Amino acid sequence: MPLFLMHDEEITPYIQQQGKDLLTQLDLAHTQRTLELNPQTLWAFLKKEVVSKIRKQARTAISKMEAKTRNLRIQQNTILAQPDIKTNPDSQHETSLLLNYISDLKRQRNDCNHKISSAQYRIMGETVSCYWSSVAHKLKPCNIIYSLECLNNPHQKTHSDHMAELARDYHDKVQTDSEELSFASLTLATCTATQAVDHRLSNDTSELLSDLLTYQDIASALNSLWQSTRP
Known part of the structure; x- marks a missing residue:
């Protein structure tokens, strides 16, 4: 909504009444x-x-300004x-006042048009985003892979699709060819x-970690967390 309509004597009561009817x-x-x-259809109808x-009302407000300007021009x-315009000081003073009124109306009309255009641009126009901000930036050079060599084959792939398939097949082969560790090997x-870890927990800390938590311990910890204090 154009900002100049926020002070309109007709728009504000209308919106308030529509809001009251919507609540009902x-x-x-x-x-x-x-x-x-x-609620969905009611909100859509209100909007x-x-x-x-x-x-x-915006079109009417500008039309009223144009009518006032024409009357002042007349x-x-x-x-x-x-x-006796050149010798009558009262007529000259009145002419100056009318000229000031006309200038004020022109400025108000230009402000109204500017605010309407700004509102329409914000609603329907494109905003500055990462795409537009990166248009003027130079692209950084990347390390380009021009070819990939096949396994057990001296022939090299240079086409991007073939290179992608080669990389995919190699990754799948690495995943599937790995030997599964037995339980003894894993242990x-x-x-x-x-054994390779240098830092170890103390006996007291180990005993605390080995103890089972009770319902009261969990409730106390959650209560301390809610109060932003450490347990």
Whole structure:
């Protein structure tokens, strides 16, 4: 909505009344919900009516300014047509006032048009995004892979699709050809990795970790977390 309509004496009461009617209809929709009477359709109808009213009022406001400007121009031309305009200070002063009024109306009209255009641009126009901001940036050079060599084959692939298939097949082969560790081998590997660790927990800490948590411990921890304090 154009900002100058925020002070309009007709728009604000209209929107307030439409909002009150909507609340009444929403209360009714809770008990008598139908395809025509539901919150979604009511909100859509309200938006359509308000937008239509705002557009009509915006055109009317500019038309009123144009009518005022024409009337002031007629009054100014009437005063300037008087034969004693050069010697009558009252007529000259009135002409200056009319000229100031006309200038103010022109400025108000330009402001209205500018605000209407800005509102339409924000609603329907494109906004500055990462795409537009990166248009002027130079692309950084990348490490390009021109060819891939096949396994057990001196022939090299240079086509991008063939290179992608070659990389995919190699990855699948690595995943499927790996030997599954037995339980004994896995246990041995775990013990070896554990022994290689320099830092170990103290006996007291190990005993605390080995104890089972009770319902009271969990409730206390959650309560401390809710109060933003450490347990």
